[in-house]
Amino acid sequence: MNRRSFLKSSTLAGGGLMLSFTWLSAFKSAGTTGIADLPGDWVEINGYIKITPDNTIKILNPNPEFGQNVMTSLPMIVAEELDADWKKVVVEMGPHDSVKLGPQFTGGSNSVRMYWRPLRQAGAAARHMLVEAAAQTWSVPVEEITTKGGMLYHEKSGKSGTYGSMATKAATLAVPKDVKLKDSKQFKVIRSAQKNVEGAKIVSGKPLFGLDYQQKGMLIAMIHHPPGFGMKLKSYDATAALKMPGIRDVFTQKLYEDGFEQGGFDTRSFNDLLVVVGNTTWEVMQARKQLKVEWEPAGETKDTMGGRGQKREVVVPGTLESTADQLKKMQEYAAKPAQQLRKDGDPETAFKNAAQIIERTYTAPFLAHNCMEPMNFFAHVTDEKALVAGPLQAPGWSEPTLAKLLNLPADKIEIQMTRMGGGFGRRAYGQYMFEAALISKKVKAPVKLVYTREDDMTYGIYRPMYTATYRAALDANKKLIGFHVKGGGIPEHAIHANRFPAGAVDNYLAEGWQIPSNITIGAFRAPRSNFNAAAEQSFLDELAEAMGKDPIDFRLKLLQRAKEAPVGRNNEYDAARYAEVLRLVKEKSGWGKPENAQYSRGVAAYFCHASYAAHVVDIVMKEGKPYVEKVTSAVDCGIVVNPDAAANMVQGAVVDGIGNAFYGGLTHKDGVPVQNNFHTYRMIRMPEAPKKVEVHFVQNDIDPTGLGEPPFPPVFGAVANALYKAASKRLYQQPYAPQLETPKAF
């Protein structure tokens, strides 16, 4: 199978990666992985597993690691079906090879979900081949052989052997077409808490990250990008910069030539790059300050987009945007007719006949990813080949563009995936890898491109700016008879028209509109969902109050309706699973009686990326500032592969959610991002983090789904609802905390 066909199917799925069986067939052939540093006696069983005669079992992690712990959880899945002793398994990061190792994409809460079956099959197939090898060697029937902890046993004859002893023979056998997978009751590795396999390296500061990558003779490059969106380079004078110590070169470099067909993840914020190259990071930083640069408005520009669907031209407006104007424009657009995204029943009549209409509008700012490791990439490009190494979530998506830009065939390009210091969607967009490669090609040397924090924060690819107006129609008995959401954003809206409460209300309308912008946006830990969960879950809370109902009971009632007699078609969520997380969080939080009378409680639940999450948040006000003291979480992501690591991720999502809801926001003045480092972009810190986050997983046998995103969105809603109780007023704009804090901290 070829990459292109895989890429096609992944982009067609639009956000949720779908796996085709074509891809699965890639697992059926053994062969060498092309890893250069393997000792000669490694025996290849299949793409994922290597077993040495001395019984060392090495499992490759196919997917880039950005803190979601796939480096541990994915190999655990293989080890389970292989029946290996997890303590003896050696995990290593796989090379980038989307033919042998599958899509290798970290994002969309997809890693465990998409690799679950293939990895189990890989493990089971390997085990089967070892059993077969033992049966042949010992001349006994296959069925009589059992395995445990990396050993093969034949009870009747008393024979036993290590996997290693059979590995060489096993490698000569055919890979079985169909293998039986374990029943979930037999799981020993899966569902057991296992430590991060890179933990020891992390606590001792080993070079794991892209920014740590070094090579002899390597130069450092930085890009001086325009200060604001909608601006471009007019002229520059590098005389002073070039005289600075350690400086090699200053030049301009175009990222994409005119008419270059960009793929869906080739988002560029600025195309004309002013590059400074020198020996060390500090020297380059200092020299960059000596550049005399004039910028000018770029005016309207054009991007040629390939990738998703047809080749097309996209006009990028030249406006130098300011936040006040953005808000005003959003109000204008909100009043205009919008695109209908879903309609059930007759919402117009329902609203006409309503005894009461509740209408609320919510807004949220652009958010910067602020991965703690700023964007960076190493590249060494020659006329014949290219080696690039760095933090990237989806190397396979960027590789075709890299090949085009460098004019090299894909097999002459080696992409090494380093551990990422956070990703959150930002590193799905590989333009910084292209930049590094083009710079290396130009200076004919190995180069590491480094973004400073300021570069990172002002370079674009943000969570979009959103707004939505929710309306509910109640009849004289305070029964909900109509629901309407109209959402918009810069440059895209957040509406998921087929999600709850769609399916639970007879008369339902969802509409969307968008305002084109030159501010580049992208994935951000479920960008649309985290806004929706803030707005919709606040609105449902307010609605419950207006109807005199308990917020959890109110939601459960709607979900019951969605389950028993769903309205409309294409409802994306499973109402029973959705209800279950609410029930669980109700029980575990002791809803109705907080453990501390001072606590103000809020609840929210949300479904996204195929998983369900609900939180109850307890807030106290201290000296005029809101603090989340305690959070109780209930999550249904199917089978939990590594429970403690999964709990860590939920806790992290809760903290991150509080931080972004309370403090997150990037504003603009004449195209220039107003916040450019952590003194102005406020991040949640230790004193503001909750003291307790209790995580409860729904126990079931459903194939695992994602966890990186799903627990994040409902935090926003739960926080908003608890703040309402704590501050006795509803907040409709994010970030929330500055509106309550006295004196205003930022």
Next chain:
Amino acid sequence: MITLNINNKPYNVNVSPDTPLLWVLRDTLGLVGTKYGCGMAQCGACTVHLDGTATRSCLLPVSAVGKMKITTIEGLSQKQDHPVQQAWLELDVAQCGYCQSGQIMSAVALLKQNKAPSDADIDAAMAGNICRCGTYLRIREAIHRAAELQRKKG
């Protein structure tokens, strides 16, 4: 030529005196355990110890170090068995791990002065270290655990 004492070893470096210690460690000496996060003493990723005191190395000119002893994450222990490292491993604190060198160095400095820090002490000592992954709860727990391990060790 500037002579530095890092993790009890002398190093001679030939850099401009205004170079922040962070970049001397990372670029010149290849000690990349100390991280860059903001370059303006806002995030704590670059935390090292100067004579045992937690210091942000990103704003500290190398010429200002003088005879002070520098300890980096690489110098905490040979086998990741410093009580703070042990506690971090026990609680499996890290997510992406990028901020953790700085978190650990801040925690070690705290525990040096305060053998049994309260939650409020931890809040005060750790407020300068940002973690986007949101591992604060486990960091807090790990600091309490490390204090316990340290006491046991005596």
